[in-house]
Amino acid sequence: MVKCTRSVTLLGFCIVANCLFARDLLDYRGRENLDKDTSTYEFAFTLSENGSSMVMDLKSELEWGELDVWFGGAGFQVIGNYTGEQAFAYEKAVFGPFNSQEPITVRISARHASGRWRIRFSEISRQSLQSTLLVSGLLVVLITIFIVLWWKKSLQTSWKWLLIGAGVWFVGVLFKFVLAYLANAPVFAFIKSSLGHTGYLILGSTYIGLLTGIFEIGMTLVFALLIRGIYDNPRRALSVGLGAGVVEALLIGLSSLGSYVTALTGAVNSAAMMSALSQAMVVTPFLWLIGSMERIIAILCHTSSRALVLFAVAQHKARYFWAGFFILTAIDAVAGYVHLAGLINKVSTWWIELLLLPFAVGSVFIIKWCYENWIMVRKSGTQGITVSEN
Secondary structure, three states: OHHHHHHHHHHHHHHHHHHHOOEEEEEEEEEEOOOOOEEEEEEEEOOOOOOEEEEEEEEEEEEEEEEEEEEEEOOEEEEEEEEEEEEEEEEEEEEEEEOOOOOEEEEEEEEEEEEEEEEEEEEEOHHHHHHHHHHHHHHHHHHHHHHHHHHHHHHOOOHHHHHHHHHHHHHHHHHHHHHHHHHHHHHHHHHHHHHHHHHHHHHHHHHHHHHHHHHHHHHHHHHHHHOOOOOOOHHHHHHHHHHHHHHHHHHHHHHHHHHHHHHHHOOOOHHHHHHHHHHHHHHOOOHHHHHHHHHHHHHHHHHHHHHHHHHHHHHOOHHHHHHHHHHHHHHHHHHHHHHHOOOOOOOOHHHHHHHHHHHHHHHHHHHHHHHHHHHHHHHHOOOOOOOOOO
C-alpha cells in the first residue's frame, strides 16, 4: 500500500513537472558595434520529441542598424523570417507542432548595427501538453466528485433535486445553443455594421450574457413553477443550483480527458488542438489549474443565482429573481467580451478569472444568506415553505 502511494505521488510530481516546464533550445544575447558592417550567426538544435511546439522570444535594443532572423527545418523549408530596425520585439510567438527527425537551423544577420539584442527559443513538448489536458481534466472531475459527496453529507437531501438541477441546466443550455446557432451570425453582423467595433464589443457581449440569463435563469423559473416542492426549503433549492453547476463541471472535465485521448492517439484534429493549447500555455502560467479555478467559480455562481430564483418564487419577490439573473448574465457577458475582443490566448486566463472572482466571493455570502433566511421563513411559518428538509 505504501509503495503504491509513493508511486502515485511520484507520478503526480512527474505530470505536474511536465505541465510547468519548457526546455530551452537556444538563448543567445548579441552585442553589436559599428566597427563591423555585417555580423552573421548560425545555430542549430533538435526538438526532443515529435509533435512538440516551439516558442520564440526576440528582442532588439539596437540603437542603429537592422536585425534579420530566419529559421527553418523540422520538415519546413521556412518556419519564420523576421526583419526589423533598431528597437523591436516579438514575444511568445508559437510555431509547430514539428517533427524531431530534422534539426532546426537559425540564421541571424546584424547589418550596420550598434546595440544589444536577444533571441530565445524554448520547446513545449507534446508530453507536457498532453499532461496539461490530463491533469486539468482529472482535477475538475475530482473536484466535482468531492463537491457532490460534500453535498450529500452536509445537506442530506434527495438525489432527485440534484438531478433536477442538472436537467434545468441541460434544457436551458439546449435552448440557448439552438437560438445562438440560428441568430448569432446575423445579430453580430447587424451590431457591427450599425455601431462599429466599440459598440460591437459592448452590445455583443451584453447579448451573449443575456442569452445565458434568459435561457438558463429563465428555465430555472419555469422548473420552479412546474415542479411541486422545488422551493419548499433551502436544501432543495441549493441542491438544484449545485446540480446545474456540477453537471457542467463534470462535462467540461470529461471533455478535457477526451481531448487528452485525442492528443494521445494523434487523431486528425489533434495538431490544431495542440497548437492552440501551446499558445494558451505560453500566455497562461499554471494552465493546468485554470480549469479547476474556473469550475469552482462557476459552481458557486450557478448555485447562488438559481437559489435566488427559487427564493424569489418562495417569497413572491421579483427582485431576488433579477439578482440571480444579473449574476449569470454578467459572468457570461465578461466571457463574451473576451471572445469578441479576440483576447483568448493573447492575455493570461488568470486575469479573466480575477474579473470573475468577485461574483464567486459574493455567491458564498448569497448562499449563506439564502440558507439562513429560508430557515427563518420556515420557522416563522410563512406560506409556501414547509418543514420537510428532504
